[in-house]
Amino acid sequence: MSSTELRHTALDAVHRALGATMTDFAGWDMPLRYGSERDEHVAVRTRAGLFDLSHMGEITVTGPDAAALLNHALVGDIASVGLGRARYTMICQADGGILDDLIVYRLGETEAAASEAASSTYLVVANASNAQVVLDTLTERAAGFDAEVRDDRDAYALLAVQGPESPAILKSLTDADLDGLKYYAGLPGTVAGVPALIARTGYTGEDGFELFVKPEHAVELWQALTKAGEASGLVACGLSCRDTLRLEAGMPLYGHELTRELTPFDAGLGRVVKFGKDGDFVGRAALAEAAERADQNPPRVLVGLIAEGRRVPRAGYAVVAGGEVIGEVTSGAPSPTLGAPIAMAYVDAAYAAPGTEGVGVDIRGSHEPYRVVALPFYKRQK
DSSP: OOTTOOEEOTTHHHHHHTTOEEEEETTEEEEEESSOHHHHHHHHHHSOEEEEOTTSEEEEEEETTHHHHHHHHSSSOGGGOOTTBEEEEEEEOTTSOEEEEEEEEEEEEEOOOTTSOOEEEEEEEEOGGGHHHHHHHHHHHTTTSSOEEEEOGGGOEEEEEESTTHHHHHHTTOOSOSTTOOTTBEEEEEETTEEEEEEOOOSSSSOEEEEEEOGGGHHHHHHHHHHHTGGGTOEEOOHHHHHHHHHHTTOOOBTTTBOTTOOTTTTTOGGGOOTTSSSOOTTHHHHHHHHHHHHHOOSEEEEEEEESSSOOOOTTOEEEETTEEEEEEEEEEEETTTTEEEEEEEEEGGGOSTTOOSEEEEETTEEEEEEEEOSOSOOOOO
16 A cells, blocks of 8 residues: 555545545544534533544454463453453563553353364454554464464444443444443444444543444444434544543553553553463563562653643653753643643653642743643543
């Protein structure tokens, strides 16, 4: 594929009919916004938003050794994930650097026949920009395991309904037990007559659902959700507001808070690494060292910053104190919910405590004052 040949989701014509501003995102032509990204953001926080996330990378891992393979390849304990549940985890290099952060769903179990072992099926969902790397790495690490790694990126369209009104909207279209569907769980069902994997997951900080369907059903489902959400104020939402929503919720973005140069412990996400699981896993030794380093002498710590003024920080801007550079902004944007610019940044451990004074961000030569706060900036009321 040449650099000019962008991939299009099954909803491409719908986005264009709605007047979306489109953008190249990881080789996909995706909707950035439909109108005001602030209005879209507020809709998700107060009502509901509808997203096309079909650029995400779906990889199916199946076979008698599927759980053992994923335990070896990833840092989490995937073998302990219950049927119908999901887990946030990461895939790391041998040196502990993060290749991607993932959600893994345990979809199914086939009982053993007399002549063969029981087989498990997992759906691994990778970020669009890293999907090929994750696929290649899982395939490479599958050597010696009785398991198949399958590229299913073309087998799924992914729609998300996010926001406080999303359960009511979805309930009007399905008889699936949404009340019994816990956070980070998924169940097969039908939505508006369309077969779907209904997952209670999201990247906005709000309650919501992600719906995995066949691409040929995407338009039908989008239209049904749009109609069902009219009375609740549901709006179509692009990637721009998804970014500000996840930033307020303190959720990391690969390429910003997560990179190959950082371990999960550097990112404050050491909890996803499970040293006590069965079997060895790629990166174990390096991650053990990283855990000790983060505990005793962390080089830098991921914190939140809230502006005292109106100037917006961007990724790569220096964080300063006492005339010295003490860190770097990884993500920054105006926060519609807080009414001020916010940022996530890695700063020297000595400046990481909430309330630390004298910290600023160098914005084009001017040191703008910022408050250090604990993440997340926003947490929904349960």
